[in-house]
Amino acid sequence: MSADAEGRIRSWTLTPSTPRFVPPPGAVDAHCHVFGPADRFPFSPKAKYMPQDAGPEMLFALRERLGFSRNVIVQASCHGTDNRATLDAIAKSNGTARGVAVVDPEIPDEDLDALDEGGIRGVRFNFLKRLVEDAPKDRFLELSRRIARLGWHVVVYFEADILAELRPFLDAIPVPVVVDHMGRPDVAQGPDGADMTALRSYLDTRPDIWIKTTCPDRLDPAGAPYDGFVHAVRPLVEAYSDRVLWGTDWPHPNMERLLPDDGVIVDVIPRIAVTPELQQALLVDNPTRLYWHEAR
Numbered sequence: 401m402s403a404d405a406e407g408r409i410r411s412w413t414l415t416p417s418t419p420r421f422v423p424p425p426g427a428v429d430a431h432c433h434v435f436g437p438a439d440r441f442p443f444s445p446k447a448k449y450m451p452q453d454a455g456p457e458m459l460f461a462l463r464e465r466l467g468f469s470r471n472v473i474v475q476a477s478c479h480g481t482d483n484r485a486t487l488d489a490i491a492k493s494n495g496t497a498r499g500v501a502v503v504d505p506e507i508p509d510e511d512l513d514a515l516d517e518g519g520i521r522g523v524r525f526n527f528l529k530r531l532v533e534d535a536p537k538d539r540f541l542e543l544s545r546r547i548a549r550l551g552w553h554v555v556v557y558f559e560a561d562i563l564a565e566l567r568p569f570l571d572a573i574p575v576p577v578v579v580d581h582m583g584r585p586d587v588a589q590g591p592d593g594a595d596m597t598a599l600r601s602y603l604d605t606r607p608d609i610w611i612k613t614t615c616p617d618r619l620d621p622a623g624a625p626y627d628g629f630v631h632a633v634r635p636l637v638e639a640y641s642d643r644v645l646w647g648t649d650w651p652h653p654n655m656e657r658l659l660p661d662d663g664v665i666v667d668v669i670p671r672i673a674v675t676p677e678l679q680q681a682l683l684v685d686n687p688t689r690l691y692w693h694e695a696r
């Protein structure tokens with residue numbers, strides 16, 4: 401584990417390999433984060449982890465190395481509801497990054513407008529108890545009604561064991577829903593296991609539920625080259641090809657024991673999206689529809 405003198409942790413590898421897979425032009429890394437820099441953008445007093453700085457320059461250098469063109473930066477829990485680090489990274493991107501914010505549900509409309517102006521296109525509701533203390537469903541629902549006028553969506557992060565319990569809440573969300581890391585299914589169960597079956601029945605209720613086919617490093621206990629992840633996820637990409645997204649998850653919060661290699665993670669893409677058409681949908685067309693819709 402890599403911690404500095406202040407106990408701040410590094411969860412990403414400093415020397416990712418160069419992937420063999422070459423993404424199509426315009427490819428979007430649709431799930432990544434920035435941390436700090438903490439001297440300008442301090443972490444939340446409620447943060448459950450204290451990472452080292454991983455700012456926009458590092459993110460954009462990695463993007464270049466991996467062959468991607470754009471990013472969707474998701475506000476990480478360590479920054480709480482202070483979205484300045486995410487907005488700063490978007491502002492430095494020359495239009496090549498958009499973001500997903502975490503906000504107090506009682507945020508005034510003018511502040512939502514300012515976030516929209518800054519490149520935010522959705523809000524994230526995090527249900528992982530190890531990351532956040534409170535996830536008030538009623539207030540989240542009220543907020544999801546208020547963001548409809550902006551054309552935004554909701555990103556939800558939950559683990560497979562609470563999908564059934566969350567269903568009434570999820571079903572009531574009146575805007576598109578994006579599920580982080582597919583709701584963390586147990587990929588070792590395979591493509592027809594209980595977790596994937598429950599996820600598919602949720603996806604089948606509405607055409608505007610999207611999934612991020614991300615995080616082989618978090619989801620596959622067997623590790624690289626992530627054969628279990630590929631086996632479970634490839635059929636999902638094929639069945640829901642118009643609403644799948646992909647991202648690195650860099651800087652891999654809380655993965656300091658593994659330090660995932662981003663090059664190896666990129667090389668999973670052509671194994672879950674096996675044709676050029678599926679790769680174009682996953683990496684370019686789908687994220688463009690969701691995050692750059694006004695540009696189309």
Ligand SMILES: O=C(O)/C=C(\CC(=O)C(=O)O)C(=O)O
Nearest residue numbers: 475476477478531649653654
């Ligand atoms: O990077 C992710 O998506 C997953 C995270 C971190 C996170 O979501 C957060 O800090 O907000 C995790 O499982 O620890």
